[in-house]
Amino acid sequence: MLSYRHAFHAGNHADVLKHFVLVQLLEYFNQKDKPYWYIDTHAGAGCYSLDQAFARKNAEYEEGIGRILGRKDIPAELKSYLKLVRDLNPNKGKLHLYPGSPCCAAPLLREDDRMRLFELHPSDSRLLQKTFENAGNKVLIQELDGFTGINAFLPPPTRRALVLIDPPYEVKTDYRTVLTMMKESLRRFPTGTYVVWFPRLNSMMARELPEKLKRLPITSWLNVSLDVQKPSEDGYGMYGSGLFIVNPPWNLPATLKKVMPYLVQVLGLDEGAKYELEAMIP
Numbered sequence: 001m002l003s004y005r006h007a008f009h010a011g012n013h014a015d016v017l018k019h020f021v022l023v024q025l026l027e028y029f030n031q032k033d034k035p036y037w038y039i040d041t042h043a044g045a046g047c048y049s050l051d052q053a054f055a056r057k058n059a060e061y062e063e064g065i066g067r068i069l070g071r072k073d074i075p076a077e078l079k080s081y082l083k084l085v086r087d088l089n090p091n092k093g094k095l096h097l098y099p100g101s102p103c104c105a106a107p108l109l110r111e112d113d114r115m116r117l118f119e120l121h122p123s124d125s126r127l128l129q130k131t132f133e134n135a136g137n138k139v140l141i142q143e144l145d146g147f148t149g150i151n152a153f154l155p156p157p158t159r160r161a162l163v164l165i166d167p168p169y170e171v172k173t174d175y176r177t178v179l180t181m182m183k184e185s186l187r188r189f190p191t192g193t194y195v196v197w198f199p200r201l202n203s204m205m206a207r208e209l210p211e212k213l214k215r216l217p218i219t220s221w222l223n224v225s226l227d228v229q230k231p232s233e234d235g236y237g238m239y240g241s242g243l244f245i246v247n248p249p250w251n252l253p254a255t256l257k258k259v260m261p262y263l264v265q266v267l268g269l270d271e272g273a274k275y276e277l278e279a280m281i282p
Helices: 015-027 051-056 076-088 101-108 121-131 146-153 175-186 204-214 252-267
Strands: 037-038 048-051 097-099 114-118 139-141 161-165 194-198 221-227 240-248 274-280
Touching: 015 076, 015 101, 015 161, 015 194, 015 221, 015 240, 015 252, 037 101, 037 146, 051 146, 076 097, 076 101, 076 204, 076 252, 097 101, 101 114, 101 139, 114 204, 121 139, 146 161, 161 175, 175 204, 194 204, 204 221, 204 240, 221 252, 252 274
Parallel strands: 037 114, 037 161, 114 139, 161 194
Antiparallel strands: 048 097, 194 240, 221 240, 221 274
């Protein structure tokens, strides 16, 4: 399906959770001198204008990054992520641009690290190419389905990689495809760190995905979710989001225990706002 455009949702509560955690993971990877690859199966356009029609339609960023940027009580663990956003918006007090996952990752990659990006939507793929047109061989972009295209890059020559799997789930088969892709990726490269984003919906497939991911052949995982409101009475709409991480850093649970209550407080819309965190890290 090629109708989905992430620009409609750029900077919303799901992006805040996803990109904050992504920055934490990359900073952990950077603690070792050995290079790594960042692989994004659904990279989107890379960066998003919040002044254009896509983002303005629902202005979801106002209930996400817009609620956090500029606050004085920000936990230290959020500051690296927020710096990335501020660096794109030097005009203080006004949000014009929001970095998608590739643009969150790019400033953190070192000289020998590499980025491999997939985006199937032709318009977003062209925007992604333009965003990284001066990146040289550090960034490779392919207009392909990342679910299958990823196989060509696993295992990476560095034997270190962070893989973000962030499909829109507009097609119900995406839930099954995520599991199929993860099984094959783990067969090829069991030591990689994999981050699977998922929506929180009144849907059996959405609710079951984290439990099915736990049953993969893995020994180390973390599951974190953020609900910003209670589910709607009619059963429609996303009320939160989550991340399932395979082979997470040992110190990530402690970081999340500090930050998640703050995100609930700042991003919560009603009494249904909450977070859940569970992990198995030997």
